[in-house]
Amino acid sequence: MRLRHTHELTDDDRAALFAFLDEAFAHDFEASDFDHALGGVHVIAEDSDGVVGHASVVQRQLIAGDDVHRVGYVEAVAVAARMRRRGIGDVLMSRIDEIVLAAYDLGALGASDDGRPLYLRRGWEPWTGPLGTLTPDGVVMTPDDDGGVLILRTRSTQHMDTAMRLLCDWRAGDVW
Template sequence: MRLRHTHQLSAAERDTLRAFLSDAFDGDFADFDFDHSLGGLHVLADDHAGLVGHASVVQRQLIAGATVLRTGYVEAVAVASRRRREGIGDALMVCVEDVIADAYDLGALSASDDGRPLYLRRGWEPWNGPLGVLTLDGVRPTADEDSILVLRTPTHPGLDTTRRLICDPRAGSAW
């Protein structure tokens, strides 16, 4: 596993990463999805043929009830199709979770149906309260209520996951 901040990736490495993610998500990985994965720490797994796994942790501000939480938000978790079911996803998440535990108040992600079992097995929990996004016109409810998972950290172990959770705005999908 290699850890690199976005600023440490060359233009060619970013292009390779973008192509890898598009392939890993079977072409269902939009430009805004890639943009969401930038600006933070990348966990990269390689083998003899090149990149086989990726996950990134970017900082977001989430508001749980009345508490603003510096959140390590996980984006673009992917494993090359030829290397799936070999533990690479778990290895990526070990690194991601270490970063979150050491640097953030909370970990969060929007889980795909395929990825959800991996995260739940690793101790991530569903957020059970209502979700929203902060806009210029106030808080707007979002419809991602069944896909948001959180990872508690030592700084907020008793966080109430039934409260409303609000994310900061961004282009593309809110979560």
């Protein structure tokens, strides 16, 4: 496992990482998805053939009710098809969890159906309240995302009510 901040990745590293993620997500990985994964810490699993697993955590601001939180948002969690069901996802998320718990008020991620059991098993929990985003034109609710966001509580958010409205900052591509 390697931990690297985005600024430590060379152009070749970024190209290899994008190629890996595009393959791991069955060519359903856009440039905006990759952009969302940049700017934070990458946990990278490798073998002699190259990258076999990746997860990153980037800082975002989420508004829960009326409170703004500094959030470790998890992006681009993937394991190579040939290496799945061998515990690599757990190892990646173990490192991500450590980073979130040490550096942020809260962890959050948009869970795929395939990834959801991994996160739930590790103590992440569903946000049950309505979701939205703070756009340049104001708050826009994102009901299609309701139930798809998971959080990891930290010491400072142990008693947070997950039934409140949760808003994310605006960004290109998928907001969650």
